[in-house]
Amino acid sequence: MPNMSMQKTPMPAQAPEVRNKNFDEVTLGYTPEMAVLEAQRCLQCKHRPCMKGCPVAVRIPEFIAKVAQGDFLAAYEIITSTNALPAVCGRVCPQENQCERECVRGIKGESVAIGRLERFVADYFMEYGTAASKRAEPNGIKVAVIGAGPAGLSCAGDLARRGFEVTVYEAIHKAGGVLVYGIPEFRLPKAIVEREIDSLRALGVKIETDMVIGRALSLDELGEMGYKAVFVGSGAGLPRFMGIEGEGLLGVYSANEFLTRINLMKAYKDEYDTPIIRSKSVAVIGGGNVAMDAARCAMRLGAERVYIVYRRGEEEIPARLEEIHHAKEEGIEFRLLTAPTRLLGDDQGWVRGMECVKMRLGEPDASGRRSPVEIPGSQYEMEVDSVIMAIGTSPNPLIRTTTEGLQADRRGCLIVNEEMATTKPGVYAGGDAVTGAATVILAMGAGKKAAESIANLLLPSPGSEENPA
């Protein structure tokens, strides 16, 4: 008998006024009882609309059926047959735009809480499961993956499951990419990322940190080392700035730098050496998940006022609903339809304020979104002592600028075909390196697709004796 409640089973969370002063995880996850109750809301639709919304094709109704029966470990097996990082996806995917948007229960009432269930299953496994190291039969073929972020890890996991000998090269000292330098502890605990990566290691994936491909080793040298294919998942790179006056002032951070100091370099913990500026009044420019993360970190570092300054309106904010909701609960103030025009400095070169202009929404642009238009004469000043730019990034230039035959578009994004193959034979790419800044799950989907293409390239096709060159 399905649970016909119109609402999702609520997930416990730290109280806003408590959590906005610590970096512990905001939401606490379902208990087994809550998970079973929520799983019973799933109608087990025959046509599985939810799966169409999932970039890594998780067999959603099947795993939910197992949860409803209380067989959580079986549910984990089903999820991980297609998803390398379930504890991560359960926490950071924008489910409302993916699986949950397609859920039939969402037509009248709230959709099934697929993300929360996925997270529960992954957490349950970490607590009670045993990593049965089910290594695939090795096929002896070496593949290199560049970048240990979501795209690279997902590609590596899928290749390892097919028996490839995979080495992941990571430029910084820790594997995880944006999962470790970008997304804060309170949204995605780093211990969880580490355990997900450990389970990839258990599949046979090798990870070499401190290795800058494009500098220490070129793509061509990887070929000489016996790698038969390379996947480039080097991620988003250089942060964008607005090009307005005052961006060189002290107290102006890119979101990437601010978040890296906090998440990767642990500036909020006393025992770490990483310095960071703790400001009283912080403006974060932008409306994506990165902007929400930066704003909520600034609050946790002790700011009295934190603003999200976004040039479009509430409807257009690209961040996940849950992040916007959590940010508001924690006291972040939203200044929508507002754009900075100038940053103002004091005589020591520190930010003391920001001049803004109000916007209204005009006609839809090429992307279909209504583009913001300045309202003349609406300038006003905000008193802030720190400004964090979270207005996007351009792809990392290192590989593109050091590899011949690898074509990129005008914005620096690597060009790939439907198979995720780049213009250089044997080299595949995916994630932010191809799309520009996007989501974890889209990057994972791209890594997965590339793994399949690499397998098609390097493994004999079924029913054929011949090994394609």
Next chain:
Amino acid sequence: MYKIVEKRALNEAVTLMSVHAPHIARKVLPGQFIILRLDEYGERIPLTVAAYDRKAGEVTIVFQAVGRTTKMLAALDVGDDILDFVGPLGRPTELEGVHKAIVIGGGVGCAIAYPQARFLHEQGATVKVVAGFRSRDIVILEEEMKAACDELLIATDDGSYGRHGFVTDLLRELLEADSGYDLVIAIGPVPMMKAVCALTKEYAVKTTVSLNPIMIDGTGMCGGCRVHVGGELKFACVDGPDFDGHLVDFDELQRRNAIYRAQEQVDANHICRLAGEIDA
């Protein structure tokens, strides 16, 4: 882990260290840098590579113990390990086609400047090296610099050695005496590079500077090393670290480099994990 295989004090505050890092030694070129992290709690700091031995797989850095991390690094010894040592990073210095150059080093910057002088000298260019120090007791690498050029000129701020004055005094004389220089390379404290560039601009001699802004990843992600060059936003880690000195906004760079100084002063009284107590 990367083992320290050589350590030598060049003066009271400046240390030379060679580190076993074969994959970096294989590829590194003059002008490139590494990023190191001493231990799990450490910062990531960039240091320009001073020398390398491809055969032995060693990379040499020269640093002044000024901040927390460099003080901790100076406390390590031969046989100790550095947790992370990443590189080579940045673009190599463009040294092709130079016939007559002045290479200027300020203080610890001489350690980075002299390999470039040597490289040019070995390519057949006429090279003068101008080295500036506060006083005689902190002069470093004099023999090495002398061997790397046609003429070495030293200036000290207090007049205790060489010419009494700044590198710019010597530079002006060189530029007055001979208009044939096609490149000046200046590596040292930001005010020195700024003063050198102001002068060479008067004489319209192309000038390259090597910048060392605050960085975290050093691979084109964090954007901490941003600097305005000719009004354009550049990132020292991937666009540099060398830039046309006549276009760099040195005032912004100097301000940004000092951003954590007050914070570090406060922290300097903390007990150092690696070396016991650090002098505040």
